[in-house]
Amino acid sequence: MTMRQIGLSIYPDHSNEKQDELYLLLGEKYGFTRIFMSMLEAKDVAATEKKFKRIIEFGNKHGFSTTLDISPHIFESLEISYNDLSFFKKLGAAAVRLDQGFNGITEADLSYNPEGLIIELNMSNDTGYLDNILSYQANKPFLYGCHNFYPQVGTGLEDGFFERCSKRFKTRNIHTAAFVSSQNGTQGPWNVNDGLPTRESDRYLPVEVQAKSMFMSGLIDDVIIGNAYASEEELKKLGELNRYKLSFSIDTVPVINEVERKILLNENHYRRGDSNALVARSTESRVKYREIPNTPHDNDCEFESGDILIGNDGFGVYKNELQVVLKPHKDSRKNKVGSIKEEELPLLKYLYPWTKFKFTN
Numbered sequence: 001m002t003m004r005q006i007g008l009s010i011y012p013d014h015s016n017e018k019q020d021e022l023y024l025l026l027g028e029k030y031g032f033t034r035i036f037m038s039m040l041e042a043k044d045v046a047a048t049e050k051k052f053k054r055i056i057e058f059g060n061k062h063g064f065s066t067t068l069d070i071s072p073h074i075f076e077s078l079e080i081s082y083n084d085l086s087f088f089k090k091l092g093a094a095a096v097r098l099d100q101g102f103n104g105i106t107e108a109d110l111s112y113n114p115e116g117l118i119i120e121l122n123m124s125n126d127t128g129y130l131d132n133i134l135s136y137q138a139n140k141p142f143l144y145g146c147h148n149f150y151p152q153v154g155t156g157l158e159d160g161f162f163e164r165c166s167k168r169f170k171t172r173n174i175h176t177a178a179f180v181s182s183q184n185g186t187q188g189p190w191n192v193n194d195g196l197p198t199r200e201s202d203r204y205l206p207v208e209v210q211a212k213s214m215f216m217s218g219l220i221d222d223v224i225i226g227n228a229y230a231s232e233e234e235l236k237k238l239g240e241l242n243r244y245k246l247s248f249s250i251d252t253v254p255v256i257n258e259v260e261r262k263i264l265l266n267e268n269h270y271r272r273g274d275s276n277a278l279v280a281r282s283t284e285s286r287v288k289y290r291e292i293p294n295t296p297h298d299n300d301c302e303f304e305s306g307d308i309l310i311g312n313d314g315f316g317v318y319k320n321e322l323q324v325v326l327k328p329h330k331d332s333r334k335n336k337v338g339s340i341k342e343e344e345l346p347l348l349k350y351l352y353p354w355t356k357f358k359f360t361n
Helices: 017-029 045-061 072-077 086-091 105-110 129-135 159-170 207-216 232-240 258-266 284-288 313-318 342-350
Strands: 005-010 034-038 065-070 095-098 118-122 143-146 175-180 222-225 246-252 279-282 307-311 322-325 334-340 356-360
Touching (some): 005 017, 017 045, 017 232, 034 045, 034 222, 045 065, 045 086, 065 086, 105 118, 118 129, 129 159, 159 175, 175 207, 207 222, 207 232, 207 246, 207 342, 222 232, 246 342, 258 334, 258 356, 334 342
Parallel strands (some): 005 222, 034 065, 065 095, 118 143, 143 175, 175 222, 246 356
Antiparallel strands (some): 246 334, 279 322
């Protein structure tokens, strides 16, 4: 199984080297292992080599692998042959990302480069681009995919388009990556920076919520913060995120009792396989806590999507069963014990039958 990673972005043509180093040290502290670095602005070989090599080598010493974002004109401006990627290897890079494509056979040939560099392909196109490359017998283990990011507000990918593009790579077992946007970062490759997400719907969300959605979609292996510099709090939250298990940040009601708090926060939850449209049911707690009383409270309102309910003493054998509301309804036999935070409600679409999940507050 491909292990999921989190990454940072560095822009040596716009940044301060000391700040970059401090940023990478913070990233190392919180479990980041990838660096995305744009070379699209590079013009001078000597200056580029000196500047990029130092920060890449620093990253390598601290457990990072670096992907350099390049395009066909970079080969021309740096006078590099498509047949010789030794310049990028000399810099210490682990991969090069082709921001713009070639003709299929060129990408296939690049995947056999003797330097052993991974070739990352631009994923943000719903075309037969990948299949064309694979048809030329590309060296598949050395092909990765990575989406674009979009600095201009309103221009990020629509969710449905993002999913279609991603599935083209994921169904062919290609390692994938996409970008989320820091709400603190102001630095990117261009002089317009309204955030740097892949998906437009992510642009103004907390960075950990963006990442949860990416990982829980099952379509993205690596999540990279597109803009620099993310705050330490953002890095910490992303570092603490469970990349494999669905989790919801919640607010609890003031009168939640002891048994409800235990059920809510201490138990392992999964949605029953015989799913319905009204609620997602986690039923093991009703067995474990069947002898524990649960007095009715917060049970006379209409429950909304994202509310979390636990059966009270009036619910018979369903007492102490936990449910997540999917459709509004009323039922006085259930106590409202909390609600999923509004910005995380879109994550409910990943609560499939048998999905394991947890709550944090």
